[in-house]
Every structure is written in C-alpha cells, then in structure tokens.
Amino acid sequence: MKKVAIGVDIGGTNTAIGVVDEAGNVMVKDNIPTPSHGDINKYIADLADAINELIHSVKLLNEDINVMGIGIGAPNGNYYSGTIEYAANLSFRGVVHLIELLRNHFPKMQALVLTNDANAAAIGEMIYGGAKGMKNFVLFTLGTGVGSGIVVNGDLVYGSDGFAGEIGHTTLVPGGRPCGCSSLGHLEAYCSASGIKRTAFELLVHYNASDSLLADKSFKELDSKMILKQRKKEIKLPWKYLKKQAPG
C-alpha cells in the first residue's frame, strides 16, 4: 500500500491541494478559491469536499493508498495551536481554529497539522528541493507578503509562540508606508510583489518619469514582473531612494 499525504497551501486568492507520495511526486492536484467573504465554516466544508474528491480520484486510478495525514501551510498559521491568527492577507478575522474545524470533517485522519506557509516551504525545500542536504538555512517567500522560515541544525525554528522568523512584519523604515497589518514601515510594505509595485509608482512620480515604459500603465495593470523586465534599463536602485526618504 502506497503511503501518501495531502498538502494544502492556503494563499490570499487560491488554495492549492495536492495528493503527494513519499518521493514528493504530486499524484493529483486541485485549486479552490480562498474566499473573500470571511465565512470560515463554508470554506472548511468546501476544502474538505475538495480533499475527499482528490482522494477518491486517486483510488479510481486503482492506486491502493494509505492517507497518512493532511499538512497545511497558511499565512500566520501557528504550528502549536493549529490556528491562523490575524492574517492580514486573508478575509478571516481574528483567530481561526482551523485544525479543530477540519478535524470535524476528518475525525479518523492520523495527522492534521498546520504551520506558517513559509515554514512549510522551508520543510519542502529541505526534503525535496533547493535546500536538500542543508541543515542551516533561511528561506524567503516573496508574493503578496514576505515570509521566512529558519532552519537550524535541521530543525525548523518556531520560537516560544510559534511565530519565529515572521520577518515580513519587522520595521524596515521607521514611520514608513502603511503595511497590510496596519503598522508602519514593515519590510513587507516594500519588498513584497505589491511593495515593489508601490516603490515603482513612487519613483515614477518622484522623477516625473513620463518617458518610462511603465508610465502608461495604471496602478491596477502594473505588476512586479513588468518592473523586473524594465529594471536594468531605466529604474535607479530603489534602496538608494528609500534610504534618502527614511527619517533620521
């Protein structure tokens, strides 16, 4: 009997689900929208349905499988308590008891675990990816936010409250831009995909850069990929600009 695990990646817009074997091969996968309505109970029911359908689809392929557990990565996911806590990029407010709610749908599942999405990525890279063979490293995730997972002596560092390595919400520019968490000047407000877009717009305004190839893009249209493409050609290093702007 083949041992498999269910991997779930809860993102700001989409939730990716995969059935993965011991070698790290994704046997089947699916996506459901991460809702903007904030109704956690409906979302958990949809997620459970999608997981059960995927398990069923593997069994239809005549695969004899033993589902060892469900592992979930989510923004602000707490490994110790199984909760998602005050995630700025999700519509669910406050503390969400994700594992407890999912357990109602999978009472016999052997393992049901949640961790921060960057921590999950660090474990994945350590076992199957770019950090294979490494025992001490830091992984950064750059997307809607900035996340990080710290591995020391082959173990993920969780810290006393489960949120060690949440580098996105450390202060880069005191009194700087508003962050999604409502504090000011955090790394995420500058170095995430959306932060880079905000920097590009500031630079366009600052240098009155009407000759820039990015100048005719609306704020909605512009994305970090377009900026990367133009970076070498025309935009001066944002860091120099940010240092000049920082108070003190």
Ligand SMILES: [Zn+2]
């Ligand atoms: Zn923040």
